Amino acid sequence: xxxxxxxxxxxxxxxxxxxxxxxxxxxxxxxxxxxxxxxxxxxxxxxxxxxxxxxxxxxxxxxxxxxxxxxxxxxxxxxxxxxxxxxxxxxxxxxxxxxxxxxxxxxxxxxxxxxxxxxxxxxxxxxxxxxxxxxxxxxxxxxxxxxxxxxxxxxxxxxxxxxxxxxxxxxxxxxxxxxxxxxxxxxxxxxxxxxxxxxxxxxxxxxxxxxxxxxxxxxxxxxxxxxxxxxxxxxxxxxxxxxxxxxxxxxxxxxxxxxxxxxxxxxxxxxxxxxxxxxxxxxxxxxxxxxxxxxxxxxxxxxxxxxxxxxxxxxxxxxxxxxxxxxxxxxxxxxxxxxxxxxxxxxxxxxxxxxxxxxxxxxxxxxxxxxxxxxxxxxxxxxxxxxxxxxxxxxxxxxxxxxxx
Amino acid sequence: xxxxxxxxxxxxxxxxxxxxxxxxxxxxxxxxxxxxxxxxxxxxxxxxxxxxxxxxxxxxxxxxxxxxxxxxxxxxxxxxxxxxxxxxxxxxxxxxxxxxxxxxxxxxxxxxxxxxxxxxxxxxxxxxxxxxxxxxxxxxxxxxxxxxxxxxxxxxxxxxxxxxxxxxxxxxxxxxxxxxxxxxxxxxxxxxxxxxxxxxxxxxxxxxxxxxxxxxxxxxxxxxxxxxxxxxxxxxxxxxxxxxxxxxxxxxxxxxxxxxxxx
Numbered sequence: 247x248x249x250x251x252x253x254x255x256x257x258x259x260x261x262x263x264x265x266x267x268x269x270x271x272x273x274x275x276x277x278x279x280x281x282x283x284x285x286x287x288x289x290x291x292x293x294x295x296x297x298x299x300x301x302x303x304x305x306x307x308x309x310x311x312x313x314x315x316x317x318x319x320x321x322x323x324x325x326x327x328x329x330x331x332x333x334x335x336x337x338x339x340x341x342x343x344x345x346x347x348x349x350x351x352x353x354x355x356x357x358x359x360x361x362x363x364x365x366x367x368x369x370x371x372x373x374x375x376x377x378x379x380x381x382x383x384x385x386x387x388x389x390x391x392x393x394x395x396x397x398x399x400x401x402x403x404x405x406x407x408x409x410x411x412x413x414x415x416x417x418x419x420x421x422x423x424x425x426x427x428x429x430x431x432x433x434x435x436x437x438x439x440x441x442x443x444x445x446x447x448x449x450x451x452x453x454x455x456x457x458x459x460x461x462x463x464x465x466x467x468x469x470x471x472x473x474x475x476x477x478x479x480x481x482x483x484x485x486x487x488x489x490x491x492x493x494x495x496x497x498x499x500x501x502x503x504x505x506x507x508x509x510x511x512x513x514x515x516x517x518x519x520x521x522x523x524x525x526x527x528x529x530x531x532x533x534x535x536x537x538x539x540x541x542x543x544x545x546x547x548x549x550x551x552x553x554x555x556x557x558x559x560x561x562x563x564x565x566x567x568x569x570x571x572x573x574x575x576x577x578x579x580x581x582x583x584x585x586x587x588x589x590x591x592x593x594x595x596x597x598x599x600x601x602x603x604x605x606x607x608x609x610x611x612x613x614x615x616x617x618x619x620x621x622x623x624x625x626x627x628x629x630x631x632x633x634x635x636x637x638x639x640x641x642x643x644x645x646x647x648x649x650x651x
Numbered sequence: 652x653x654x655x656x657x658x659x660x661x662x663x664x665x666x667x668x669x670x671x672x673x674x675x676x677x678x679x680x681x682x683x684x685x686x687x688x689x690x691x692x693x694x695x696x697x698x699x700x701x702x703x704x705x706x707x708x709x710x711x712x713x714x715x716x717x718x719x720x721x722x723x724x725x726x727x728x729x730x731x732x733x734x735x736x737x738x739x740x741x742x743x744x745x746x747x748x749x750x751x752x753x754x755x756x757x758x759x760x761x762x763x764x765x766x767x768x769x770x771x772x773x774x775x776x777x778x779x780x781x782x783x784x785x786x787x788x789x790x791x792x793x794x795x796x797x798x799x800x801x802x803x804x805x806x807x808x809x810x811x812x813x814x815x816x817x818x819x820x821x822x823x824x825x826x827x828x829x830x831x832x833x834x835x836x837x838x839x840x841x842x843x844x845x846x847x848x849x850x851x852x853x854x855x856x857x858x859x860x861x862x863x864x865x866x867x868x869x870x871x872x873x874x875x876x877x878x879x880x881x882x883x884x885x886x887x888x889x890x891x892x893x894x895x896x897x898x899x900x901x902x903x904x905x906x907x908x909x910x911x912x913x914x
Contacts, residue, residue: 297758298775305697305772308763336891338898370758370773370780377738377757384739388873389761391880393737436891443887444880451876455735455765457865470876599769 265414269629278618285615288608289367297370300608307596307603311613312368314591318449319584320361320617321396322477326488327354327403328442329481331435333508342504348410348634349492350485352627355403358396360620367612388451395445402438405431410631447474453590461594462532463546466523469590475519476583482512483557483579490573496628498635505576506566512579513561520554545585545593553582653728654747654792655814655846656801657821658721660858661832662808665690665704665719669800669809673702673723676788676799696722698772698783702800705859720859721800721809724749724770724785725838726846727869732762732771734870740782747814747846748787756782767842767864787846814846821850843868 271279292300303310330350334343366375377383379397383390405427412424450473458465466472486505493500527533536543557578565571596603628634673679682700684693689706696703702723709716726749733741733749740755741762751771758780762771774780788798796802801811810817818839825832831852838848841864855862 294778296776296778296780297773298777298780303760304775305695305763305769308760308773313760332891336895336898338901340898368759370756370760370782374738374757377755381755382739383737384734386734386870386874386877387737387739387761388877389735389737389759390739391877432895436888439891440884440887443883447876447880447883451873452761453764454876455731455761455869455873457767457867457869457872459767459863468876595764599764 265630267630268632269626275622275625278622281611281615282619282622283615285612285619288612288615291608292367292612293372300606302604302606302609304602306599307601309591310603311605311609312364314587315613316364316368316616317361318452318591319587320357320364321392321449322446322473322480322583322587323484323580324354324357324361325442325446325477325481326350326485327358327406327481328399328439329478330485331406332439335432335435336439345634345636346485346489346501346504349488349628350481351403351406352410352631352634353488353624355400355407356620356623356627358400358403360616360623362396362400364612364616388448388455391448392445392452395441395448399438399441399445402434402441405434406438410627410633413633414631442477443474446477447471449473449477450590453595456595456598459595459598460590461542461597462527462530462535463542464586464590464594465530465532466526468526472519472523472586475515476586479512479515479519479579480583482508483576483583486572486576487580490569490576492628492635493569495625496635500569502567502569502572505572509561509566509572509575512575513558516554516558516579516582520550520558542593542597545589549582549585549589552578553585557582653745653814653846654787654812655726655817655848656787656798657810657812657817658847658849659808659810659824660718660720660849661852662806663704663719663721664806664808665706666805667692667704668803668805669702669721670700670704672799672803673785674700676791677701677786696770696772698774698781701772701783701785707857707859709857711857716853716857718853718858720849722859723800724787724847725768725842726785726787727842728844728846729842729868729870731765731767731842731869731872734873735761735765737761744789746787746789746792748789748792749784750786750789751782751784753781758782765869767869768861814848817848821848825850840866842866843871 288300297303301310301312327350330343330347334340334347362375366372369375378390378393383393385391409424409427412420412427415421447470450470453460454469486509489500489505492498524533527535536546557575560566560571560575560578563571566575592603595601674681679699679701682693682697686692687694689708691703691706693700693703702721705720705722707718707720709718726743726747728743730741730743730749733743736756737759738755738757740752740757741749742752743749758773760773760782762782763769763773771782771784773782788796788800791798797811798809801809810820812820818836821836821839825834825836833851833854835855836848836850837855837860838845843866849858849860851858851860
């Protein structure tokens with residue numbers, strides 16, 4: 247599978263010089279790949295039988311797992327890209343975040359691409375996924391705004407990532423081109439940030455159309471900004487998790503100091519969101535709802551305690567100077583973001599819609615498998631383009647050995 | 652001319668002629684149905700059943716009250732479905748009908764989430780599905796006819812005409828009824844006003860009309876956020892570029908302090 251050193255002498259005749267199979271199979275990755283394959287089977291099944299038989303969707307529940315998880319959760323999982331690029335290119339001392347940013351933008355690219363592919367299977371007529379871009383649509387629709395932002399942001403992500411491939415090339419003109427790209431990259435990054443502030447907030451706007459049909463525990467007059475702010479918090483929080491797992495798996499350095507520097511910002515954003523959410527509930531006169539014994543109330547408390555209170559406490563405390571503290575805090579931030587999306591998409595709306603919805607096995611397999619697939623693809627990129635991990639001179643000459651299974 | 656319908660629930664006798672006419676005109680297939688505790692049949696509207704008469708039997712002061720409610724799309728003046736449609740497939744036509752262009756629809760099903768009345772229904776059982784709902788017999792109106800349900804109603808419970816005139820008629824009937832009607836034209840303000848309106852002789856909560864619905868135009872719920880996007884993007888740009896200027900300046904000062912001078 248892996249190329250031998252003999253091929254390197256023939257490289258100049260190839261248009262793209264890349265060692266495609268530095269990637270190594272391990273038992274852990276094999277398991278993820280198996281799940282990925284299962285998702286592919288579920289996807290093909292859905293294509294042949296249609297949405298009704300393949301999923302639990304019905305007229306009472308138009309948006310299920312494939313929309314709420316595969317789009318509304320997966321997009322903010324890709325918020326690492328714009329948040330870390332912002333830190334890298336626009337904040338003082340940002341250049342220290344170069345290698346964290348490389349992992350952030352490749353992860354974001356995988357997340358956004360994965361979202362686009364998954365969404366194609368969720369919509370009723372998959373081959374029309376590109377129609378809103380090609381034929382235009384409705385400027386009034388938040389979904390249309392998201393479609394365009396995601397499409398344009400994918401282009402930005404391409405330019406943010408292409409240098410990893412360029413660095414592998416031998417030809418001088420490629421390097422000259424890459425050098426020129428670096429000069430204008432902050433421009434791309436800025437566009438990426440602007441597109442991101444738009445579509446991360448619009449993902450919240452999506453649900454605002456339901457108005458006060460939404461459960462009072464999650465109703466918020468400016469849900470769009472709640473979604474945007476929690477996306478930013480996740481961009482940093484999830485990065486701590488990715489850094490933690492990557493450094494353990496590939497035995498590379500975990501940048502405790504750099505991430506600890508960002509931790510209070512995440513905690514601060516979450517504190518602001520928590521106060522704003524409670525304040526908005528109080529203004530609506532719904533604060534009493536948090537003590538009404540219902541299943542929804544338990545889910546709300548779970549979200550608030552685990553997704554806000556706990557990470558705020560960890561990331562403001564001295565625990566943020568340890569890898570364990572950062573990874574735990576970051577994981578809780580991410581889970582809190584996921585809980586908010588799931589609660590808004592399912593818990594807060596199912597009663598209002600009178601929804602009957604149980605996800606089917608293919609539906610769950612697709613979502614789980616596609617998510618597993620994104621992790622495998624991440625490892626493929628990291629191992630194929632080692633400059634994602636750090637300066638080449640600091641790396642072993644041997645192909646990366648995945649060790650953390 | 653913006654047409655609409657006025658449904659006088661006091662005149663409806665529950666014959667379901669409208670249901671049958673709707674199926675016939677729109678060439679909709681029959682469905683396997685079951686009976687519930689009431690005589691609503693089919694139990695729910697679907698992609699193949701755009702209108703139903705919903706029976707609701709309630710006990711009021713020891714008296715059994717049975718009501719019939721003609722359901723279906725209310726053809727909002729400012730439809731939520733139109734505003735959220737990603738493909739621009741849904742349109743409020745000049746003649747009052749809210750129609751779906753199947754060639755444009757990609758099947759995102761956002762209209763189902765947006766509609767406060769739960770009207771759009773999807774062909775989930777099809778491999779290449781379409782979003783379906785009452786289109787106010789758009790083609791019949793264009794040909795100078797009434798919608799099929801209104802044309803077939805034997806007791807004139809479904810009146811078709813210009814919305815303004817129907818609204819005036821509704822108020823006239825309520826005033827002339829001396830308490831026979833509930834003093835409320837459903838659809839005058841619901842969801843910001845709808846083209847299909849109801850008057851009722853029984854309190855509305857004895858019918859299956861959604862009495863919890865907002866009186867604001869639903870598209871405004873998302874528009875209030877969408878219209879702030881330019882300001883949001885502008886602030887993000889100012890913040891980013893401001894911070895960039897600060898970072899560059901700080902880097903330059905630090906370099907000077909180290910004695911190296913400007914790089």
